[in-house]
Amino acid sequence: MSMLSNLFPDNAISLTPYAYAVLILTATFSILWYIFKRSPQPPLPPGPRGLPIVGNLPFLDPDLHTYFTKLAQSHGPIFKLNLGSKLTVVVNSPSLASEILKDQDINFSNHDVPLTARAVTYGGLDLVWLPYGAEWRMLRKVCAAKLFSRKTLDSFYELRRKEIRERTRCLYQKGLEKSPVNVGEQLFLTMMNLMMNMLWGGSVKAEDMESVGTEFKGVISEITRLLGVPNVSDFFPMLARFDLQGLVKKMHLYARDLDAILDRAIEQMQRLRSRDGDDGECKDFLQHLMKLRDQEADSDVPITMNHVKAVLMDMVVGGTESSTNTIEFVMAELISNPELMRRAQQELDEVVGKDNIVEESHITSLPYILAVLKETLRLYPTIPLLVPHRPSETALVGGYTIPKNTKIFINVWSIQRDPNVWEYPTEFRPERFLDKKSCDFTGTDYSYLPFGSGRRICAGIALAERMILYTLATLLHSFDWTIPDGHVLDLEEKFGIVLKLKTPLVALPIPRLSNSNFYF
Numbered sequence: 001m002s003m004l005s006n007l008f009p010d011n012a013i014s015l016t017p018y019a020y021a022v023l024i025l026t027a028t029f030s031i032l033w034y035i036f037k038r039s040p041q042p043p044l045p046p047g048p049r050g051l052p053i054v055g056n057l058p059f060l061d062p063d064l065h066t067y068f069t070k071l072a073q074s075h076g077p078i079f080k081l082n083l084g085s086k087l088t089v090v091v092n093s094p095s096l097a098s099e100i101l102k103d104q105d106i107n108f109s110n111h112d113v114p115l116t117a118r119a120v121t122y123g124g125l126d127l128v129w130l131p132y133g134a135e136w137r138m139l140r141k142v143c144a145a146k147l148f149s150r151k152t153l154d155s156f157y158e159l160r161r162k163e164i165r166e167r168t169r170c171l172y173q174k175g176l177e178k179s180p181v182n183v184g185e186q187l188f189l190t191m192m193n194l195m196m197n198m199l200w201g202g203s204v205k206a207e208d209m210e211s212v213g214t215e216f217k218g219v220i221s222e223i224t225r226l227l228g229v230p231n232v233s234d235f236f237p238m239l240a241r242f243d244l245q246g247l248v249k250k251m252h253l254y255a256r257d258l259d260a261i262l263d264r265a266i267e268q269m270q271r272l273r274s275r276d277g278d279d280g281e282c283k284d285f286l287q288h289l290m291k292l293r294d295q296e297a298d299s300d301v302p303i304t305m306n307h308v309k310a311v312l313m314d315m316v317v318g319g320t321e322s323s324t325n326t327i328e329f330v331m332a333e334l335i336s337n338p339e340l341m342r343r344a345q346q347e348l349d350e351v352v353g354k355d356n357i358v359e360e361s362h363i364t365s366l367p368y369i370l371a372v373l374k375e376t377l378r379l380y381p382t383i384p385l386l387v388p389h390r391p392s393e394t395a396l397v398g399g400y401t402i403p404k405n406t407k408i409f410i411n412v413w414s415i416q417r418d419p420n421v422w423e424y425p426t427e428f429r430p431e432r433f434l435d436k437k438s439c440d441f442t443g444t445d446y447s448y449l450p451f452g453s454g455r456r457i458c459a460g461i462a463l464a465e466r467m468i469l470y471t472l473a474t475l476l477h478s479f480d481w482t483i484p485d486g487h488v489l490d491l492e493e494k495f496g497i498v499l500k501l502k503t504p505l506v507a508l509p510i511p512r513l514s515n516s517n518f519y520f
């Protein structure tokens with residue numbers, strides 16, 4: 001009472017006992033609320049101290065995957081950061097990943113959507129960014145059943161084969177001319193053409209495919225780059241409407257270009273259909289999606305034209321860079337380990353033969369090449385922190401409180417190099433996967449998650465596996481690879497929404513098959 005009387009001396013304000021009681025209660029509740037808000041019970045995860053308002057933002061290293069791994073060494077496998085006003089939690093161990101992606105999968109099944117992503121996906125209408133719910137389930141089901149089913153993927157083999165033969169021919173020419181190639185650039189074109197052929201190759205005229213490809217090339221790279229740029233508006237939602245870095249504005253411009261390309265593809269498809277009639281057969285993904293759109297028009301969750309475009313966007317942006325960079329890492333590792341390269345080529349020579357060409361049907365008989373791919377995705381997981389997840393309700397993870405809407409990074413890069421799980425964790429040893437056959441891409445082993453796990457696991461695994469293994473087997477079977485004078489082979493990575501080599505791989509393809517006919 002004496003403290004209160006000092007604050008409110010009798011001669012200034014006279015208070016009734018009732019008012020005193022209200023004041024005391026209010027102060028007590030305020031203090032309790034303050035204490036409770038600052039430190040929930042159980043507490044938030046530990047983490048490095050930040051500055052007022054900006055939190056830990058000024059200390060972020062652009063290579064987030066290695067920075068987070070270092071922070072885990074001092075703060076433990078789960079820690080928090082305040083990125084502006086955004087609470088962020090980073091998880092770095094298999095058991096914590098399993099708590100989130102298995103035990104509490106539904107609660108953590110939303111992705112945290114950056115504003116640039118919203119700008120390029122018709123407001124977040126695609127598979128990657130839709131929140132977990134009826135709309136997402138409908139699209140996911142459609143993609144699994146119609147686009148990524150074994151039947152559909154088999155039916156598009158000729159489209160993939162045509163593109164791979166074309167690239168082999170082009171590399172053969174380069175080899176004859178002793179002209180080194182930028183492996184990533186070649187692969188990007190291959191993957192983009194593979195994707196475009198499957199997406200709308202049956203609908204868009206061949207002569208138009210090339211110009212669409214040229215337009216797409218620039219747009220895809222820029223979209224992927226912009227998605228990886230830290231945006232002040234995401235860290236301070238109050239500032240979002242000012243778009244201080246102009247990132248959302250730029251993304252809207254790319255979205256407009258992309259939309260025009262998609263509109264043209266759809267228009268051509270509709271013109272072809274009205275000219276040739278609809279024989280009921282779907283020749284590409286676009287035709288599948290448009291058919292479903294017509295069939296499902298009256299369903300509770302109809303597929304709209306924007307869904308169709310957003311899903312196509314997902315495939316071409318999500319599928320191209322991830323597959324390209326993965327193969328580039330494999331090639332760099334094998335070129336720097338000639339013994340392993342020899343073993344991979346030996347397997348191909350035994351299974352395919354030197355007087356033959358690789359077909360997609362061979363890939364199930366190439367366990368060593370599969371082990372090489374798995375080991376590459378262990379050391380260089382293409383999406384090293386997964387797509388950030390977000391709990392829809394406050395949760396407990398590792399004994400700590402994780403408030404609703406926290407941004408969650410699952411540091412797959414550090415989990416897949418965890419010395420408690422992996423022997424010689426930083427060494428490239430594909431053989432480990434020959435013994436550990438059960439370790440696959442399904443995300444059921446929480447020490448190996450290159451495609452994620454649970455409900456939001458990558459939707460395109462079946463396609464990625466086919467495209468990557470078929471391309472890789474062809475590159476290794478058809479050519480020996482050397483680093484030309486004046487170039488270096490450097491395996492250092494560069495962080496981005498998709499991990500890539502810091503120094504692009506430049507190599508010389510040397511034809512190794514018995515007859516030049518196998519290149520034409």
Ligand code: HEM
Pocket residue numbers: 127128129140314315316318319320322323326381382383386387388450451452453455456457458459460461463464
């Ligand atoms: C090496 C190749 C690839 C890797 C390593 C990869 C990895 C991933 C990862 C880690 C995620 C996020 C999982 C999560 O948030 O928990 C993801 C999501 C996704 N990926 Fe892939 N991906 C690859 C290729 C592809 C391809 C070829 C496609 C399609 C053409 C594709 C389509 C998608 C889609 C649509 C999602 C969102 C799924 C959802 O949120 O429901 N990916 N991918």
